[in-house]
Amino acid sequence: MSYLVLARKYRPETFEKVVGQEPIARTLQNALKTGRLAHAYLFTGPRGVGKTSMARILAKALQCETGPTPTPCLQCARCKAVAASHDLDVIEIDGASNRGIENIRDLRESVRYAATGGKYKVYIVDEVHQITQDAFNAFLKTLEEPPPHVVFVFATTEPRKVPETIRSRCQEFEFRRISDAAIAAHLRDVCAGEKFELEAGLDAAIARRARGGLRDALSLLDQLAAFGGGAIRHESFQELTGFLAPDRVRELFDALLARDAGAALTWVAGALDRGAAAADLIDQWLDHLRALLHRRSASPRPPELPGVAGEALAKQAAALDDAQLLGSMQVLIEARRALRDLEDERLVLEMAVVELARIAELPSLRDALAQLPAGVSSNAPARATAPPPSPRAPPPPPRAPASLAAPPATAAAPAATPAAAPAAAPSAAAPVATTPPADLPARFQQLVAALMSESPSLAVQLGGFVPLREAEGVVEVAPKAGQALPPPSARLDEATRRIARRLFGAPWVVRPVAAPRDAASAAGRAPGAGEVARTRALEQIRDVFGGETVAGDPGA
Ligand SMILES: [Zn+2]
Numbered sequence: 001m002s003y004l005v006l007a008r009k010y011r012p013e014t015f016e017k018v019v020g021q022e023p024i025a026r027t028l029q030n031a032l033k034t035g036r037l038a039h040a041y042l043f044t045g046p047r048g049v050g051k052t053s054m055a056r057i058l059a060k061a062l063q064c065e066t067g068p069t070p071t072p073c074l075q076c077a078r079c080k081a082v083a084a085s086h087d088l089d090v091i092e093i094d095g096a097s098n099r100g101i102e103n104i105r106d107l108r109e110s111v112r113y114a115a116t117g118g119k120y121k122v123y124i125v126d127e128v129h130q131i132t133q134d135a136f137n138a139f140l141k142t143l144e145e146p147p148p149h150v151v152f153v154f155a156t157t158e159p160r161k162v163p164e165t166i167r168s169r170c171q172e173f174e175f176r177r178i179s180d181a182a183i184a185a186h187l188r189d190v191c192a193g194e195k196f197e198l199e200a201g202l203d204a205a206i207a208r209r210a211r212g213g214l215r216d217a218l219s220l221l222d223q224l225a226a227f228g229g230g231a232i233r234h235e236s237f238q239e240l241t242g243f244l245a246p247d248r249v250r251e252l253f254d255a256l257l258a259r260d261a262g263a264a265l266t267w268v269a270g271a272l273d274r275g276a277a278a279a280d281l282i283d284q285w286l287d288h289l290r291a292l293l294h295r296r297s298a299s300p301r302p303p304e305l306p307g308v309a310g311e312a313l314a315k316q317a318a319a320l321d322d323a324q325l326l327g328s329m330q331v332l333i334e335a336r337r338a339l340r341d342l343e344d345e346r347l348v349l350e351m352a353v354v355e356l357a358r359i360a361e362l363p364s365l366r367d368a369l370a371q372l373p374a375g376v377s378s379n380a381p382a383r384a385t386a387p388p389p390s391p392r393a394p395p396p397p398p399r400a401p402a403s404l405a406a407p408p409a410t411a412a413a414p415a416a417t418p419a420a421a422p423a424a425a426p427s428a429a430a431p432v433a434t435t436p437p438a439d440l441p442a443r444f445q446q447l448v449a450a451l452m453s454e455s456p457s458l459a460v461q462l463g464g465f466v467p468l469r470e471a472e473g474v475v476e477v478a479p480k481a482g483q484a485l486p487p488p489s490a491r492l493d494e495a496t497r498r499i500a501r502r503l504f505g506a507p508w509v510v511r512p513v514a515a516p517r518d519a520a521s522a523a524g525r526a527p528g529a530g531e532v533a534r535t536r537a538l539e540q541i542r543d544v545f546g547g548e549t550v551a552g553d554p555g556a
Pocket residue numbers: 063064065066072073074075076077078079080
Protein backbone atom coordinates (compact mmCIF):
# COMPACT_ATOMS: atom_id res chain seq x y z
CA MET A 1 0.00 0.00 0.00
CA SER A 2 1.50 3.29 -1.02
CA TYR A 3 1.84 6.00 1.57
CA LEU A 4 -0.83 8.67 1.43
CA VAL A 5 0.62 12.09 2.19
CA LEU A 6 -0.90 13.79 5.20
CA ALA A 7 -2.28 16.70 3.20
CA ARG A 8 -4.42 14.22 1.24
CA LYS A 9 -5.18 11.87 4.08
CA TYR A 10 -6.45 14.75 6.21
CA ARG A 11 -8.15 16.63 3.42
CA PRO A 12 -11.39 18.00 4.88
CA GLU A 13 -14.51 16.08 3.85
CA THR A 14 -17.14 18.53 5.07
CA PHE A 15 -17.56 22.30 5.27
CA GLU A 16 -17.13 22.13 9.04
CA LYS A 17 -13.72 20.54 8.71
CA VAL A 18 -12.10 23.20 6.53
CA VAL A 19 -9.49 24.85 8.73
CA GLY A 20 -9.50 28.62 9.03
CA GLN A 21 -12.10 29.48 6.36
CA GLU A 22 -15.26 29.35 8.46
CA PRO A 23 -16.97 32.46 7.03
CA ILE A 24 -16.71 31.10 3.48
CA ALA A 25 -17.90 27.65 4.52
CA ARG A 26 -20.89 29.18 6.30
CA THR A 27 -21.82 31.37 3.34
CA LEU A 28 -21.72 28.43 0.94
CA GLN A 29 -23.75 26.28 3.31
CA ASN A 30 -26.39 29.01 3.56
CA ALA A 31 -26.52 29.27 -0.23
CA LEU A 32 -27.04 25.52 -0.46
CA LYS A 33 -29.72 25.65 2.24
CA THR A 34 -31.68 28.44 0.55
CA GLY A 35 -31.06 27.33 -3.01
CA ARG A 36 -29.33 30.58 -3.93
CA LEU A 37 -26.40 29.10 -5.73
CA ALA A 38 -24.28 31.10 -8.12
CA HIS A 39 -23.29 29.65 -11.48
CA ALA A 40 -19.71 30.62 -11.11
CA TYR A 41 -17.47 31.04 -8.08
CA LEU A 42 -14.01 32.50 -7.92
CA PHE A 43 -11.91 31.31 -4.98
CA THR A 44 -8.86 33.52 -4.47
CA GLY A 45 -6.05 33.37 -1.94
CA PRO A 46 -2.54 32.07 -1.27
CA ARG A 47 -1.60 28.48 -1.99
CA GLY A 48 -2.48 25.72 0.39
CA VAL A 49 -5.25 27.48 2.30
CA GLY A 50 -8.17 25.25 1.25
CA LYS A 51 -9.48 26.60 -2.06
CA THR A 52 -9.52 23.28 -3.91
CA SER A 53 -10.72 21.40 -0.85
CA MET A 54 -13.62 23.81 -0.52
CA ALA A 55 -14.43 23.40 -4.22
CA ARG A 56 -14.56 19.60 -3.87
CA ILE A 57 -16.80 19.83 -0.82
CA LEU A 58 -19.12 22.13 -2.75
CA ALA A 59 -19.18 19.58 -5.58
CA LYS A 60 -20.03 16.86 -3.09
CA ALA A 61 -22.79 19.01 -1.59
CA LEU A 62 -24.29 19.38 -5.05
CA GLN A 63 -23.91 15.76 -6.15
CA CYS A 64 -24.87 13.99 -2.93
CA GLU A 65 -27.97 11.84 -3.35
CA THR A 66 -29.55 13.86 -0.54
CA GLY A 67 -28.43 17.10 -2.17
CA PRO A 68 -28.05 19.84 -2.90
CA THR A 69 -27.32 19.92 0.79
CA PRO A 70 -25.12 21.91 3.19
CA THR A 71 -24.21 18.60 4.82
CA PRO A 72 -23.28 15.96 2.23
CA CYS A 73 -23.77 12.48 3.65
CA LEU A 74 -20.34 11.10 2.66
CA GLN A 75 -21.92 7.63 2.49
CA CYS A 76 -23.74 7.56 -0.84
CA ALA A 77 -22.18 6.44 -4.09
CA ARG A 78 -22.03 10.00 -5.43
CA CYS A 79 -20.27 11.36 -2.34
CA LYS A 80 -17.77 8.52 -2.49
CA ALA A 81 -17.19 9.02 -6.20
CA VAL A 82 -16.45 12.73 -5.74
CA ALA A 83 -14.14 12.00 -2.81
CA ALA A 84 -12.22 9.51 -4.94
CA SER A 85 -12.17 11.87 -7.96
CA HIS A 86 -14.16 9.29 -9.95
CA ASP A 87 -17.32 11.29 -10.49
CA LEU A 88 -17.74 11.96 -14.18
CA ASP A 89 -19.76 15.08 -13.51
CA VAL A 90 -17.08 16.74 -11.42
CA ILE A 91 -14.42 17.83 -13.86
CA GLU A 92 -11.13 19.15 -12.49
CA ILE A 93 -9.04 21.17 -14.89
CA ASP A 94 -5.57 22.53 -14.28
CA GLY A 95 -5.52 25.99 -15.81
CA ALA A 96 -1.74 25.88 -16.15
CA SER A 97 -1.73 22.93 -18.55
CA ASN A 98 -5.06 23.68 -20.28
CA ARG A 99 -4.57 27.32 -20.95
CA GLY A 100 -5.06 27.50 -24.69
CA ILE A 101 -8.10 28.28 -26.76
CA GLU A 102 -8.50 24.66 -28.00
CA ASN A 103 -8.81 23.46 -24.42
CA ILE A 104 -11.48 26.02 -23.70
CA ARG A 105 -13.39 25.08 -26.85
CA ASP A 106 -13.43 21.48 -25.66
CA LEU A 107 -14.66 22.63 -22.29
CA ARG A 108 -17.34 24.76 -23.89
CA GLU A 109 -18.53 21.77 -25.89
CA SER A 110 -18.70 19.47 -22.92
CA VAL A 111 -20.68 21.99 -20.91
CA ARG A 112 -23.61 21.52 -23.27
CA TYR A 113 -24.08 17.86 -22.43
CA ALA A 114 -26.25 16.95 -19.51
CA ALA A 115 -24.79 15.45 -16.37
CA THR A 116 -24.20 11.72 -16.69
CA GLY A 117 -25.94 10.75 -13.51
CA GLY A 118 -25.92 13.54 -11.03
CA LYS A 119 -27.95 16.70 -10.89
CA TYR A 120 -25.08 19.02 -11.71
CA LYS A 121 -21.92 19.24 -13.71
CA VAL A 122 -19.24 20.94 -11.65
CA TYR A 123 -16.13 22.34 -13.29
CA ILE A 124 -13.24 23.07 -10.96
CA VAL A 125 -10.57 25.08 -12.77
CA ASP A 126 -7.40 25.52 -10.74
CA GLU A 127 -4.90 28.32 -11.42
CA VAL A 128 -7.45 29.91 -13.70
CA HIS A 129 -5.30 33.03 -14.16
CA GLN A 130 -3.02 30.96 -16.40
CA ILE A 131 -5.65 30.74 -19.12
CA THR A 132 -4.85 32.92 -22.12
CA GLN A 133 -6.78 36.04 -23.01
CA ASP A 134 -8.13 34.43 -26.21
CA ALA A 135 -9.29 31.42 -24.29
CA PHE A 136 -11.01 33.62 -21.74
CA ASN A 137 -12.78 35.45 -24.54
CA ALA A 138 -13.95 32.18 -26.07
CA PHE A 139 -15.32 31.20 -22.72
CA LEU A 140 -17.12 34.42 -21.90
CA LYS A 141 -20.35 33.52 -23.69
CA THR A 142 -20.64 30.26 -21.77
CA LEU A 143 -20.12 32.12 -18.55
CA GLU A 144 -22.76 34.68 -19.42
CA GLU A 145 -25.43 32.11 -20.12
CA PRO A 146 -24.41 28.82 -18.57
CA PRO A 147 -26.78 25.86 -18.80
CA PRO A 148 -28.73 25.63 -15.53
CA HIS A 149 -27.11 22.36 -14.46
CA VAL A 150 -23.56 23.73 -14.60
CA VAL A 151 -21.52 25.23 -11.74
CA PHE A 152 -18.03 26.62 -12.28
CA VAL A 153 -15.54 26.96 -9.47
CA PHE A 154 -12.42 28.85 -10.44
CA ALA A 155 -9.45 28.98 -8.10
CA THR A 156 -6.48 31.31 -8.33
CA THR A 157 -3.58 32.61 -6.32
CA GLU A 158 -3.46 35.71 -8.53
CA PRO A 159 -6.94 37.19 -8.92
CA ARG A 160 -5.57 40.35 -10.52
CA LYS A 161 -4.54 38.33 -13.55
CA VAL A 162 -8.10 37.17 -14.10
CA PRO A 163 -9.84 39.48 -16.61
CA GLU A 164 -12.45 41.77 -15.12
CA THR A 165 -15.06 40.41 -17.56
CA ILE A 166 -14.63 36.99 -15.95
CA ARG A 167 -14.38 38.21 -12.37
CA SER A 168 -17.51 40.31 -12.62
CA ARG A 169 -19.51 37.20 -13.57
CA CYS A 170 -18.33 35.19 -10.58
CA GLN A 171 -19.16 35.26 -6.93
CA GLU A 172 -15.78 35.85 -5.38
CA PHE A 173 -14.48 34.44 -2.10
CA GLU A 174 -11.18 35.57 -0.69
CA PHE A 175 -9.47 32.78 1.24
CA ARG A 176 -7.27 34.09 4.03
CA ARG A 177 -3.97 32.83 5.29
CA ILE A 178 -4.76 30.49 8.14
CA SER A 179 -3.78 31.66 11.63
CA ASP A 180 -0.78 30.04 13.29
CA ALA A 181 -3.01 28.93 16.14
CA ALA A 182 -5.45 27.15 13.80
CA ILE A 183 -2.62 25.44 11.93
CA ALA A 184 -0.94 24.41 15.19
CA ALA A 185 -4.21 22.94 16.48
CA HIS A 186 -4.67 20.98 13.27
CA LEU A 187 -1.09 19.69 13.45
CA ARG A 188 -1.73 18.43 16.98
CA ASP A 189 -4.86 16.63 15.77
CA VAL A 190 -2.98 15.00 12.91
CA CYS A 191 -0.14 13.95 15.20
CA ALA A 192 -2.65 12.42 17.60
CA GLY A 193 -4.34 10.58 14.71
CA GLU A 194 -1.01 9.31 13.36
CA LYS A 195 0.39 8.56 16.81
CA PHE A 196 3.32 10.85 16.11
CA GLU A 197 5.32 11.98 19.06
CA LEU A 198 5.43 15.80 18.88
CA GLU A 199 7.89 17.76 21.00
CA ALA A 200 6.42 20.72 22.89
CA GLY A 201 6.39 24.00 21.01
CA LEU A 202 7.03 22.40 17.66
CA ASP A 203 3.40 22.73 16.53
CA ALA A 204 3.77 26.51 16.80
CA ALA A 205 7.18 26.48 15.12
CA ILE A 206 5.93 24.49 12.11
CA ALA A 207 2.84 26.70 11.85
CA ARG A 208 4.97 29.85 11.90
CA ARG A 209 7.21 28.48 9.22
CA ALA A 210 4.23 27.56 7.00
CA ARG A 211 3.14 31.23 6.91
CA GLY A 212 -0.56 30.60 6.80
CA GLY A 213 -0.54 27.63 4.40
CA LEU A 214 -1.94 24.43 5.87
CA ARG A 215 -0.67 22.28 3.03
CA ASP A 216 2.88 23.47 3.54
CA ALA A 217 2.60 22.77 7.25
CA LEU A 218 1.41 19.21 6.60
CA SER A 219 4.11 18.61 3.99
CA LEU A 220 6.73 19.65 6.50
CA LEU A 221 5.15 17.40 9.11
CA ASP A 222 5.38 14.54 6.59
CA GLN A 223 9.08 15.15 6.11
CA LEU A 224 9.73 15.47 9.81
CA ALA A 225 7.89 12.23 10.56
CA ALA A 226 9.87 10.41 7.90
CA PHE A 227 13.11 11.94 9.16
CA GLY A 228 12.52 11.02 12.79
CA GLY A 229 10.67 7.75 12.33
CA GLY A 230 7.41 9.11 13.68
CA ALA A 231 9.03 11.31 16.31
CA ILE A 232 8.76 15.02 15.49
CA ARG A 233 11.70 16.73 17.15
CA HIS A 234 13.08 20.26 17.29
CA GLU A 235 16.41 18.90 16.23
CA SER A 236 15.06 17.46 12.98
CA PHE A 237 13.03 20.62 12.39
CA GLN A 238 16.19 22.68 12.63
CA GLU A 239 18.10 20.21 10.51
CA LEU A 240 15.51 20.17 7.72
CA THR A 241 14.58 23.84 7.62
CA GLY A 242 17.76 25.63 8.63
CA PHE A 243 15.87 27.15 11.55
CA LEU A 244 18.05 27.78 14.56
CA ALA A 245 17.39 26.70 18.10
CA PRO A 246 15.75 29.66 19.86
CA ASP A 247 18.61 29.69 22.32
CA ARG A 248 21.03 30.43 19.50
CA VAL A 249 18.91 33.46 18.65
CA ARG A 250 19.09 34.44 22.32
CA GLU A 251 22.89 34.40 21.96
CA LEU A 252 22.69 36.85 19.07
CA PHE A 253 20.70 39.28 21.17
CA ASP A 254 23.19 38.91 24.02
CA ALA A 255 25.88 40.05 21.58
CA LEU A 256 23.72 42.93 20.39
CA LEU A 257 22.99 44.07 23.93
CA ALA A 258 26.72 44.00 24.58
CA ARG A 259 26.97 46.31 21.54
CA ASP A 260 29.23 43.77 19.92
CA ALA A 261 28.37 44.25 16.24
CA GLY A 262 31.36 42.12 15.26
CA ALA A 263 30.05 39.10 17.14
CA ALA A 264 26.60 39.69 15.64
CA LEU A 265 28.04 39.69 12.11
CA THR A 266 29.89 36.45 12.85
CA TRP A 267 26.63 34.99 14.10
CA VAL A 268 24.87 35.92 10.86
CA ALA A 269 27.63 34.36 8.76
CA GLY A 270 27.42 31.14 10.77
CA ALA A 271 23.65 30.93 10.44
CA LEU A 272 23.75 31.44 6.66
CA ASP A 273 26.55 28.92 6.31
CA ARG A 274 24.47 26.24 7.94
CA GLY A 275 21.66 26.85 5.47
CA ALA A 276 19.27 29.18 7.27
CA ALA A 277 17.04 31.24 4.98
CA ALA A 278 17.25 35.00 5.48
CA ALA A 279 13.48 35.43 5.77
CA ASP A 280 13.32 32.70 8.40
CA LEU A 281 16.12 34.30 10.37
CA ILE A 282 14.38 37.67 10.45
CA ASP A 283 11.16 35.94 11.51
CA GLN A 284 13.02 34.22 14.30
CA TRP A 285 14.54 37.51 15.44
CA LEU A 286 11.09 39.09 15.42
CA ASP A 287 9.77 36.16 17.44
CA HIS A 288 12.50 36.76 19.97
CA LEU A 289 11.81 40.49 20.22
CA ARG A 290 8.13 39.76 20.51
CA ALA A 291 8.85 37.51 23.48
CA LEU A 292 10.83 40.35 25.07
CA LEU A 293 8.05 42.83 24.34
CA HIS A 294 5.51 40.60 26.04
CA ARG A 295 7.78 40.30 29.06
CA ARG A 296 8.22 44.05 29.31
CA SER A 297 4.47 44.50 29.04
CA ALA A 298 3.87 41.88 31.76
CA SER A 299 1.70 39.94 29.31
CA PRO A 300 -0.22 37.14 31.02
CA ARG A 301 0.65 34.73 28.20
CA PRO A 302 4.09 35.56 26.82
CA PRO A 303 5.06 33.57 23.70
CA GLU A 304 7.20 30.56 24.46
CA LEU A 305 10.72 30.15 23.17
CA PRO A 306 11.49 26.48 23.71
CA GLY A 307 14.85 25.88 25.35
CA VAL A 308 15.49 29.48 26.34
CA ALA A 309 15.88 30.10 30.07
CA GLY A 310 13.32 32.50 31.52
CA GLU A 311 15.97 34.43 33.43
CA ALA A 312 17.94 35.08 30.26
CA LEU A 313 14.86 36.56 28.63
CA ALA A 314 14.01 38.62 31.69
CA LYS A 315 17.53 40.02 31.71
CA GLN A 316 17.34 41.02 28.05
CA ALA A 317 13.89 42.51 28.48
CA ALA A 318 15.18 44.67 31.32
CA ALA A 319 18.14 45.91 29.29
CA LEU A 320 15.98 47.49 26.59
CA ASP A 321 13.20 50.03 26.88
CA ASP A 322 9.99 49.90 24.87
CA ALA A 323 11.16 52.45 22.31
CA GLN A 324 14.30 50.44 21.62
CA LEU A 325 12.33 47.24 21.28
CA LEU A 326 9.81 48.76 18.92
CA GLY A 327 12.58 50.47 16.98
CA SER A 328 14.40 47.16 16.62
CA MET A 329 11.26 45.45 15.39
CA GLN A 330 10.69 48.24 12.91
CA VAL A 331 14.22 47.75 11.57
CA LEU A 332 13.54 44.04 11.09
CA ILE A 333 10.20 44.59 9.41
CA GLU A 334 11.91 46.96 6.99
CA ALA A 335 14.66 44.39 6.43
CA ARG A 336 12.02 41.76 5.71
CA ARG A 337 10.63 44.08 3.05
CA ALA A 338 14.09 44.82 1.66
CA LEU A 339 14.62 41.09 1.11
CA ARG A 340 12.05 41.21 -1.66
CA ASP A 341 13.96 43.88 -3.56
CA LEU A 342 17.56 42.96 -2.88
CA GLU A 343 19.28 39.86 -4.18
CA ASP A 344 21.96 40.05 -1.54
CA GLU A 345 20.32 38.49 1.51
CA ARG A 346 23.54 38.55 3.47
CA LEU A 347 23.82 42.31 3.09
CA VAL A 348 20.27 42.88 4.29
CA LEU A 349 20.90 40.74 7.38
CA GLU A 350 24.21 42.42 8.13
CA MET A 351 22.76 45.90 7.85
CA ALA A 352 19.92 44.86 10.12
CA VAL A 353 22.11 43.51 12.92
CA VAL A 354 24.46 46.50 12.82
CA GLU A 355 21.47 48.77 13.12
CA LEU A 356 20.14 46.68 16.01
CA ALA A 357 23.49 47.02 17.75
CA ARG A 358 23.21 50.79 17.37
CA ILE A 359 19.75 50.83 18.86
CA ALA A 360 21.18 48.91 21.79
CA GLU A 361 23.65 51.75 22.29
CA LEU A 362 20.94 54.25 23.06
CA PRO A 363 20.76 53.66 26.83
CA SER A 364 23.85 55.82 27.17
CA LEU A 365 21.87 58.55 25.46
CA ARG A 366 18.99 58.02 27.83
CA ASP A 367 21.33 58.26 30.81
CA ALA A 368 22.70 61.52 29.46
CA LEU A 369 19.22 62.91 29.18
CA ALA A 370 18.41 61.92 32.72
CA GLN A 371 21.17 64.22 33.92
CA LEU A 372 20.12 67.01 31.63
CA PRO A 373 17.90 69.54 33.47
CA ALA A 374 20.48 70.83 35.97
CA GLY A 375 23.15 71.41 33.37
CA VAL A 376 20.83 73.23 31.02
CA SER A 377 19.36 75.70 33.47
CA SER A 378 22.61 76.66 35.25
CA ASN A 379 25.05 76.99 32.37
CA ALA A 380 23.13 78.16 29.39
CA PRO A 381 22.10 81.71 28.67
CA ALA A 382 18.35 82.00 28.75
CA ARG A 383 18.08 83.40 25.24
CA ALA A 384 19.69 80.46 23.62
CA THR A 385 17.64 77.80 25.33
CA ALA A 386 14.29 79.48 25.81
CA PRO A 387 11.50 77.62 24.08
CA PRO A 388 9.49 79.51 21.50
CA PRO A 389 7.32 82.06 23.31
CA SER A 390 4.30 81.41 21.14
CA PRO A 391 1.36 80.17 23.22
CA ARG A 392 0.60 77.75 20.42
CA ALA A 393 3.85 75.95 20.97
CA PRO A 394 2.91 72.30 21.59
CA PRO A 395 4.03 70.54 24.75
CA PRO A 396 6.71 67.85 24.58
CA PRO A 397 5.45 64.75 22.75
CA PRO A 398 3.23 62.84 25.15
CA ARG A 399 4.30 59.43 23.91
CA ALA A 400 7.93 59.91 24.85
CA PRO A 401 8.98 57.63 27.70
CA ALA A 402 9.45 59.56 30.92
CA SER A 403 13.20 59.25 30.91
CA LEU A 404 13.39 60.51 27.35
CA ALA A 405 10.98 63.42 27.66
CA ALA A 406 12.27 66.87 26.88
CA PRO A 407 13.38 68.60 30.07
CA PRO A 408 10.95 71.22 31.28
CA ALA A 409 13.65 73.32 33.01
CA THR A 410 13.99 75.85 30.21
CA ALA A 411 10.40 76.93 30.51
CA ALA A 412 11.26 78.77 33.69
CA ALA A 413 13.90 80.91 32.00
CA PRO A 414 12.90 84.54 32.69
CA ALA A 415 14.36 86.52 29.79
CA ALA A 416 12.44 84.97 26.97
CA THR A 417 12.58 86.42 23.49
CA PRO A 418 9.83 89.00 22.98
CA ALA A 419 6.69 87.52 21.52
CA ALA A 420 7.03 89.78 18.49
CA ALA A 421 10.26 88.17 17.38
CA PRO A 422 9.95 87.00 13.79
CA ALA A 423 10.06 83.36 12.94
CA ALA A 424 13.58 83.66 11.61
CA ALA A 425 14.79 84.10 15.15
CA PRO A 426 18.45 83.22 14.68
CA SER A 427 19.25 86.21 12.49
CA ALA A 428 16.99 88.56 14.47
CA ALA A 429 18.79 87.86 17.71
CA ALA A 430 21.87 89.81 16.72
CA PRO A 431 25.14 87.86 16.45
CA VAL A 432 23.70 84.46 17.26
CA ALA A 433 27.00 83.08 16.11
CA THR A 434 27.37 79.92 18.11
CA THR A 435 25.39 78.27 20.80
CA PRO A 436 27.56 77.61 23.81
CA PRO A 437 29.01 74.16 23.41
CA ALA A 438 27.71 73.04 26.79
CA ASP A 439 24.16 73.58 25.64
CA LEU A 440 24.24 72.15 22.13
CA PRO A 441 24.77 68.47 23.01
CA ALA A 442 21.84 68.62 25.40
CA ARG A 443 19.56 70.16 22.81
CA PHE A 444 20.75 67.74 20.18
CA GLN A 445 19.89 64.86 22.46
CA GLN A 446 16.57 66.46 23.24
CA LEU A 447 15.92 66.40 19.50
CA VAL A 448 16.97 62.76 19.22
CA ALA A 449 14.70 61.90 22.14
CA ALA A 450 11.73 63.65 20.57
CA LEU A 451 12.44 61.86 17.32
CA MET A 452 12.58 58.58 19.22
CA SER A 453 8.92 58.79 20.11
CA GLU A 454 8.04 59.38 16.48
CA SER A 455 10.43 57.14 14.57
CA PRO A 456 12.94 55.05 16.47
CA SER A 457 14.82 54.09 13.35
CA LEU A 458 15.36 57.74 12.35
CA ALA A 459 16.38 58.55 15.92
CA VAL A 460 18.97 55.83 15.72
CA GLN A 461 20.37 57.35 12.56
CA LEU A 462 20.58 60.81 14.08
CA GLY A 463 21.99 59.37 17.30
CA GLY A 464 24.94 58.13 15.28
CA PHE A 465 26.24 61.72 15.10
CA VAL A 466 27.87 64.08 17.61
CA PRO A 467 26.88 67.77 17.38
CA LEU A 468 29.82 70.16 16.96
CA ARG A 469 28.36 73.66 16.68
CA GLU A 470 25.27 75.57 15.73
CA ALA A 471 25.06 78.77 13.75
CA GLU A 472 22.01 80.37 12.18
CA GLY A 473 19.98 77.19 12.50
CA VAL A 474 22.64 75.07 10.86
CA VAL A 475 23.92 72.39 13.15
CA GLU A 476 27.16 70.78 12.16
CA VAL A 477 27.52 67.21 13.25
CA ALA A 478 30.21 64.57 12.97
CA PRO A 479 29.77 60.81 12.88
CA LYS A 480 30.62 58.96 16.04
CA ALA A 481 33.85 57.08 15.58
CA GLY A 482 33.36 53.61 14.17
CA GLN A 483 29.71 54.16 13.31
CA ALA A 484 28.21 52.49 10.32
CA LEU A 485 26.50 55.03 8.14
CA PRO A 486 22.75 55.00 7.67
CA PRO A 487 21.20 54.85 4.20
CA PRO A 488 20.28 58.21 2.62
CA SER A 489 17.14 59.61 4.16
CA ALA A 490 15.15 62.64 3.11
CA ARG A 491 12.79 61.64 5.91
CA LEU A 492 15.48 62.29 8.49
CA ASP A 493 16.18 65.72 7.06
CA GLU A 494 12.49 66.60 7.10
CA ALA A 495 12.02 65.27 10.63
CA THR A 496 14.96 67.18 12.13
CA ARG A 497 13.75 70.44 10.62
CA ARG A 498 10.21 69.94 11.83
CA ILE A 499 10.96 68.70 15.33
CA ALA A 500 13.58 71.38 15.97
CA ARG A 501 11.01 73.98 14.97
CA ARG A 502 8.65 72.52 17.53
CA LEU A 503 11.24 72.27 20.29
CA PHE A 504 13.40 75.33 19.72
CA GLY A 505 11.19 77.60 17.63
CA ALA A 506 13.27 77.37 14.48
CA PRO A 507 14.13 74.53 12.12
CA TRP A 508 17.51 72.90 12.26
CA VAL A 509 19.44 71.97 9.19
CA VAL A 510 21.72 69.18 10.28
CA ARG A 511 24.92 69.30 8.29
CA PRO A 512 27.46 66.52 8.71
CA VAL A 513 31.13 67.45 8.61
CA ALA A 514 34.23 65.43 9.29
CA ALA A 515 35.10 65.43 12.97
CA PRO A 516 37.93 67.79 13.98
CA ARG A 517 40.33 66.04 16.28
CA ASP A 518 39.55 68.15 19.34
CA ALA A 519 35.80 67.90 18.89
CA ALA A 520 35.98 64.20 18.51
CA SER A 521 37.97 63.78 21.68
CA ALA A 522 35.64 66.17 23.45
CA ALA A 523 32.85 63.80 22.51
CA GLY A 524 34.72 61.06 24.27
CA ARG A 525 36.03 59.22 21.23
CA ALA A 526 39.26 59.59 19.34
CA PRO A 527 38.91 59.70 15.56
CA GLY A 528 40.01 56.17 14.87
CA ALA A 529 39.67 56.09 11.12
CA GLY A 530 42.29 57.38 8.73
CA GLU A 531 41.95 60.34 6.40
CA VAL A 532 40.83 58.27 3.44
CA ALA A 533 38.10 56.56 5.39
CA ARG A 534 36.93 59.86 6.82
CA THR A 535 36.63 61.47 3.42
CA ARG A 536 34.67 58.53 2.16
CA ALA A 537 32.45 58.58 5.20
CA LEU A 538 31.86 62.28 4.69
CA GLU A 539 30.72 61.69 1.15
CA GLN A 540 28.26 59.08 2.32
CA ILE A 541 26.91 61.36 5.03
CA ARG A 542 26.35 64.12 2.54
CA ASP A 543 24.20 61.71 0.62
CA VAL A 544 22.13 61.16 3.73
CA PHE A 545 21.42 64.82 4.21
CA GLY A 546 20.89 65.83 0.64
CA GLY A 547 24.44 66.30 -0.51
CA GLU A 548 25.09 69.83 0.72
CA THR A 549 28.60 71.03 0.14
CA VAL A 550 30.55 71.88 3.24
CA ALA A 551 33.00 74.76 3.15
CA GLY A 552 36.08 74.83 5.32
CA ASP A 553 36.13 71.21 6.36
CA PRO A 554 37.99 71.50 9.65
CA GLY A 555 39.29 67.97 9.45
CA ALA A 556 40.95 68.45 6.08
ZN1 LIG B 1 -23.99 11.69 -0.23
